Amino acid sequence: MARYIFITGGVVSSLGKGLMAASLAALLQARGFRVRIRKFDPYLNVDPGTMSPYQHGEVYVTDDGAETDLDLGHYERFTGVSAHQGDNITSGRVYRDIIAKERRGDYLGATVQVIPHVTDAIKDFAQSDTDDLDFVLCEIGGTVGDIESLPFIEALRQLRNELGRDNTCFVHVTLVPYIAAAGELKTKPTQHSVREMTGLGVQPDILLCRCEKPLPDGERAKIALFCNVRKEAVIPALDASSIYAVPLQYHREGLDDEVLRHFGMTAPAPDLARWDDILDRYEHPEGEVTIGVVGKYVGLPDAYKSLNEALVHGGMANRVKVNIRWIDAELFEKGDDEIAARLEPMHGILVPGGFGERGSEGKIASVRFAKERKVPFLGICLGMQMACIEGARAAGHAKASSTEFGPTDEPVVGIITEWMSKEGLQQRSAEGDLGGTMRLGAYEACLSGNSHVSALYGGATTISERHRHRYEVNAAYRDALEKDGLVFSGMSPDGLLPEIVERPDHPWFIGVQFHPELKSKPFEPHPLFAGFIKAALQQARLV
Known part of the structure; x- marks a missing residue:
């Protein structure tokens, strides 16, 4: 039977619950346990697929096509366990399913209520598909006290009663702020947050206290006294030099030991050699490169969270520091002087995915600059499409x-309404709901045997990568693009959809329709990012 760890947050948002969940799961995994992490999001959207990146950050896509919270990216990057549809649920999805059942008459005329119908649905979600697991970590989004999160807290309270304290553990992440004027860390916000939790019927078992200064022994004892936990269960969580230092830091503070003690379990010490190597590569680079990311949502780094991490992983693979310069594509619509001034210092140029026309001409100008100046270039999703439009114009x-x-009279890129998948022909309507018209999840691509990209994938002829888009490059323009030197080096298995383009006459120029950043991990950097950073390093040595 799987044991459950419920992770909640208090005081303020953005305390790093997702990173904490991923780190704890990695520590338990390093001790030999089988783990899975799930995210409960209280908002009423069915999923984040139609939300602006400025509202919610990036949308993380799983192999089976779920559009999920960016925290699932942390989960995968830290554990290597592929997430799926059942690992992220929202209030919107819960209510949608319940109302559909009510309309069908599944409740036999009963009054449909938050308790028991909504809470039962949440409990069913938490316990589904867990037979082969040792631990299931469930992160509850938002902050305790939010109105929308109340059904989730109630459902977990019920689950503790049903499964027993020996099979459930509540970890509450709080803030212990430092007041500079007083020169003190203040424990009162944590006390109030725990009081809020106990008022909802839940007593936290472990407190993870985020703080920017070391937590003195006296304050730790005070928190334990007023929050009704053991002193050893008050775990300091200081700001770390890197997110990849967090698992090691939490282990030093005893987080995984305290979790096992709560469950009355023993296990061998964790094998953390993998994390030691990752941190060593990150903290002791032997060179550095600068990558210009020309995008639309550069005002919010979380909009490109997986991309940022994949570039860091590419740096780890080459043992170099990657300096990322986020550049608003609209700036490049002011003229060539602006383009040259901003891109000439770059050792590599990356145009990421996105939606909409804003900034598109700036992205095309960036592609042209990379092509003509022989600067390593990687185009992802919309970035590949912009590379094809630039090639067709040329x-x-x-x-x-x-x-x-x-x-447009020259639709080099157009909406796709049908394609083949493992389940057969997929069809969509151009007028359909935005959340239901995209090609989502893992699809195979067949690589040209003599291509650069095939070499990067170790000579593979078939790969599987994750997609999230509703527009495709029009293969009818293949001859025109090849006239400009842009070749299709990867196609869908039926030969209809271009998946990868590259320029054989360029030092490193690749565009992909999929999102390779979603599968990159610190202990397994994606080959495209490892190759891109290697090419950027070679470019840096030429400057």
């Missing part, structure tokens, strides 16, 4: 564009 199709941006 080949004489001056009006080349995407139907995403409006009607």
Whole structure:
């Protein structure tokens, strides 16, 4: 039977519950346990797929096509366990399913209520598909006291009663702020947060206290006294030099030991050699490169969270520091002087995915700069599409564009309404709901045997990568693109959808329709990012 660890947050948001969950799971995994992490999101959207990146950060896509919270990216990167549809649930999804059942008459005329119907649905979600696991970590989004999170806390309270304290553990993440004027760390916010939790019927078992100064022994004892936990269960969580230092830091503070003690379990000491190597590569680079990311949502780094981490992983693979310069694509629509001034110092240029026309001409200008100046280039999703539009224009199709941006006589990129998957033919309507018209999840691509990208994948002829898009490059323009030197080096298995383009006459120029950043891990950097950073390092040595 799986044991459950419920992770809640108090005082303020953005305390790092997702990172804490991922780190704890990695520590338990390093002790030989089988783990899975799940995220409960209280908002009413069915999923984050239609939410602005400025509202919610990036949308993380799983192999089976779920659009999920970015915390699932942390979970995968830290544990290597692939997430799936059942690992992220929202209030919107719960209510949608319950109302659908009510309309069908599944409740036999009963009054549908938060208790028991909503809480039962949450409990069912938490316990589904857990037979082969030792630990299930459940992170509850938001902050305790939020109205929308109350059904989730209630459901977990019920689950503790049903499974017993020996099989459940509540870890509460709080803030112990430092007041500079007083020169003290203040424990009162943590006390109030725990009181809020106990008022909802839940007594935390372990407190993870985020603080920017070391937590003195006296304050730790005070928190334990007023919050009704053991002193050893008050775990300091100081700011770390890197997110990849967090598992090692939490182990030193005894977090995994305290969790096992709570469950009355013993286990061998964790094998943390993997994390020691990761941190060593991060903290002791032997060079550095600067990568310019020309995007649309650069005002919020979380909009490109997985991309940021994948670039760091590429640096780890080459033992170099990666300096990322986030550049608003709209700046490049002011003229060539602005482009040269900002991109000339870059050792590599990356145009990421996105939606909409804003900044598109700036992205195309960035592609042209990388092509003409022979700067290593990686285009992802929309970035690949912009590379194809640039290539078509250079080949004489001056009006080349995407139907995403409006009607065009030269649709180098157009909306896709059907494609083949493992389940058979998939069909969508251009007028359908935004959340249901995309090609989502893992799809295979067949690589050209003599291509650069095949070499990067170790000579593979078939790969599987995750997609999230509703527009595709029009294969009818293949001849025109090849005229400009841009070749299709990866296609869908049916040969209809371009998956990868590259320029054989360029030092390193690759565009991919999928999102390789979603599968990169610190202990297994994605080959495209490892290769991109290696090319950028070579570029840096030429400057």
